[in-house]
Amino acid sequence: MIFLAEVATGPFIRAWTVTMHATTHEIVPRPYPFDRDRLSALLAALIQQQAPAGAWNWLDVEAATGNAPRFYGAFAQMPRKTGKSVIAISTDDAETLNALVPHFTIGGWTLDRLARVWLLLQLDASDRERYLRQVEQLFRAADMNELVAAYSALPVLAYGPAWKLRCAEGIRSNIGDVLEAIMCRNPYPAAHLDDPAWNQMVLKAFFTGKPVNEIVGLAERNNPELAAILIDYAHERQAAGRPVNPLLWRCVAPFLDEGSLPDIARLLESADTGVQAAGALACRDSRYPPAQALLKQYPRLEGAVVSGALSWDALILTPS
Amino acid sequence: MCCNPLSNERKQQPAEDPGFLDSISGMTFFDPHVHMTSRTTDDYQAMADAGIVALIEPAFWLGQPRTGVSTFQDYYSSLIGWERFRSSQFGIKHYCTIGLNSREANNVPLAEEVMELLPLFIYKEGVVGIGEIGFDDGTAAEERFYRAQLELAKEANLPVQIHTPHRDKKRGTTRSMDIALEHGLDPGMVIVDHNNEETVKEVLDRGFWAAFTIYPFTKMGNERMVQIVKQYGAGRIMVNSAADWGISDPLAVPKTAALMKRTGISDADIRLVTYQNAITAFGQSGQISEADFATVRDVDQSGKYEGNTVLRGGQQPRIDKSSIIIS
Numbered sequence: 063m064i065f066l067a068e069v070a071t072g073p074f075i076r077a078w079t080v081t082m083h084a085t086t087h088e089i090v091p092r093p094y095p096f097d098r099d100r101l102s103a104l105l106a107a108l109i110q111q112q113a114p115a116g117a118w119n120w121l122d123v124e125a126a127t128g129n130a131p132r133f134y135g136a137f138a139q140m141p142r143k144t145g146k147s148v149i150a151i152s153t154d155d156a157e158t159l160n161a162l163v164p165h166f167t168i169g170g171w172t173l174d175r176l177a178r179v180w181l182l183l184q185l186d187a188s189d190r191e192r193y194l195r196q197v198e199q200l201f202r203a204a205d206m207n208e209l210v211a212a213y214s215a216l217p218v219l220a221y222g223p224a225w226k227l228r229c230a231e232g233i234r235s236n237i238g239d240v241l242e243a244i245m246c247r248n249p250y251p252a253a254h255l256d257d258p259a260w261n262q263m264v265l266k267a268f269f270t271g272k273p274v275n276e277i278v279g280l281a282e283r284n285n286p287e288l289a290a291i292l293i294d295y296a297h298e299r300q301a302a303g304r305p306v307n308p309l310l311w312r313c314v315a316p317f318l319d320e321g322s323l324p325d326i327a328r329l330l331e332s333a334d335t336g337v338q339a340a341g342a343l344a345c346r347d348s349r350y351p352p353a354q355a356l357l358k359q360y361p362r363l364e365g366a367v368v369s370g371a372l373s374w375d376a377l378i379l380t381p382s
Numbered sequence: 383m384c385c386n387p388l389s390n391e392r393k394q395q396p397a398e399d400p401g402f403l404d405s406i407s408g409m410t411f412f413d414p415h416v417h418m419t420s421r422t423t424d425d426y427q428a429m430a431d432a433g434i435v436a437l438i439e440p441a442f443w444l445g446q447p448r449t450g451v452s453t454f455q456d457y458y459s460s461l462i463g464w465e466r467f468r469s470s471q472f473g474i475k476h477y478c479t480i481g482l483n484s485r486e487a488n489n490v491p492l493a494e495e496v497m498e499l500l501p502l503f504i505y506k507e508g509v510v511g512i513g514e515i516g517f518d519d520g521t522a523a524e525e526r527f528y529r530a531q532l533e534l535a536k537e538a539n540l541p542v543q544i545h546t547p548h549r550d551k552k553r554g555t556t557r558s559m560d561i562a563l564e565h566g567l568d569p570g571m572v573i574v575d576h577n578n579e580e581t582v583k584e585v586l587d588r589g590f591w592a593a594f595t596i597y598p599f600t601k602m603g604n605e606r607m608v609q610i611v612k613q614y615g616a617g618r619i620m621v622n623s624a625a626d627w628g629i630s631d632p633l634a635v636p637k638t639a640a641l642m643k644r645t646g647i648s649d650a651d652i653r654l655v656t657y658q659n660a661i662t663a664f665g666q667s668g669q670i671s672e673a674d675f676a677t678v679r680d681v682d683q684s685g686k687y688e689g690n691t692v693l694r695g696g697q698q699p700r701i702d703k704s705s706i707i708i709s
Contacts, residue, residue, distance in 0.1 A: 135505050139505045141507050142668060202459070203455060203458070203459055203503065204459070205506045206462065207507060208506070237464065238467070
């Protein structure tokens with residue numbers, strides 16, 4: 063999908079956009095590339111079912127005012143109205159959600175977070191500039207939990223590509239929960255960040271000890287530059303005598319070459335079984351023939367990775 | 383803030399009694415006025431070790447006057463964002479009060495812009511009052527914005543934290559209370575801060591909360607504080623450190639508790655003055671829950687995977703201060 067709104071940065075292009083809009087019906091800029099109404103209705107139903115008495119009526123009224131200060135006020139006051147209990151979501155609803163916005167999940171969210179995201183969906187997006195300004199102001203004056211909610215909402219905000227820089231800015235945060243809201247189970251970064259910002263995010267996820275396996279699109283967005291950055295990072299950790307998350311080698315594996323193979327050879331000689339397993343899995347995932355040859359020297363490990371007894375997922379679940 | 387703290391006329395305080403922590407071991411404290419933005423992580427760690435479980439950081443002057451509204455916005459944002467997170471890493475629940483301080487109220491065009499900004503922040507989670515506001519020089523501009531913020535507090539049903547002036551304190555305190563009553567505020571919703579022997583009686587007689595700042599050289603010493611609690615009881619009195627970038631002590635609350643214990647004040651009264659009264663007063667905001675202190679504290683520091691912490695909030699691992707090895 064092409065977002066004309068995003069490429070329309072100068073008067074010339076804007077004029078072109080209008081022309082295209084007038085002459086072809088296919089290329090109409092849409093604020094939402096998904097069925098906003100259905101998503102909104104699904105989230106609303108969940109909130110209605112689970113919010114304390116009175117909270118939904120309050121929220122419903124506040125969402126419809128069209129008044130910016132009241133919108134900000136409602137967003138800020140959400141926890142005192144909805145409470146912060148963790149929501150329940152059925153498998154069916156989770157699947158519907160995933161069908162509406164792929165990889166968008168709300169499992170484990172608190173009710174205030176869900177209601178804030180729903181409220182953002184109610185903001186009038188018909189005027190692009192006004193919409194962008196209002197949401198940006200919300201980010202700029204947000205507290206910790208509001209930031210978590212707002213960054214969680216990135217995949218369902220209108221004018222998706224317009225939030226690229228905001229997303230990259232969020233990755234500069236050092237607040238753990240904010241980082242996690244962007245990095246983990248959030249499809250926005252993989253869909254929109256350019257490679258340097260993506261690579262920075264993945265590196266920072268390792269650096270700050272986030273559950274890297276929960277990054278959406280980790281395999282799809284993998285690239286040789288990221289692999290090189292991660293190898294450097296692993297070397298720094300090793301020089302300092304600090305452990306390296308074995309999942310790092312999962313990102314490195316597809317780009318193994320002469321330069322990085324000795325790193326994998328060292329993993330295979332480690333006394334730590336988790337690290338050994340990472341070395342074997344990296345060889346399995348590599349198409350570099352010397353890596354395949356290296357794995358052959360460790361028949362027991364080779365058997366385990368080929369049979370599936372050892373997997374990257376198992377490595378996450380059973381830390382050594 | 384301390385005036386000329388290193389002058390020859392004043393001596394530094396004597397070395398602290400290293401055993402004071404033992405005497406208050408197991409007690410928990412709430413410091414309702416401390417400017418953590420200007421403190422280090424060592425302070426947070428020492429505060430947590432001394433039993434401080436929660437604190438309030440009032441919005442105040444940063445020493446250097448601000449020249450634009452954006453820096454106010456960033457400061458307020460940091461109080462509800464970064465500083466709150468930093469505190470949580472040490473297991474301390476961080477609340478704040480939001481307001482335009484009296485000094486900067488004198489920059490009228492800027493103050494007007496800040497007043498427009500305040501409604502964006504006062505309804506945030508963990509904002510337990512409007513503060514610290516009141517008089518510094520006692521100018522007309524200070525009075526104007528003090529009154530405007532009292533109205534805001536009334537509208538939002540939030541407690542007010544009043545900063546009383548360093549100079550002309552007694553009259554400034556009386557005037558602050560007069561104006562609050564004139565605006566129809568319930569004195570039970572107003573915490574008058576930085577009291578001393580000269581102001582406390584009137585504050586309590588008129589039904590306000592009386593807060594005392596234990597701050598070396600310029601405000602209260604804690605030996606004087608003990609005498610005040612003995613004389614007036616623990617009913618509506620609370621102590622705080624108001625620790626900031628001056629020579630101040632973020633352990634003022636637990637140290638005062640230790641001194642009170644040593645001088646025979648009951649544990650129940652110590653608890654009121656160093657913990658409960660602040661919660662009762664600022665809890666009228668509906669934004670303080672003692673269960674939150676436990677949540678922050680219970681963050682497990684041991685859950686690690688291959689040396690990489692997977693803790694949600696990124697709790698800081700403890701470092702061994704006695705070791706010369708830094709790894």
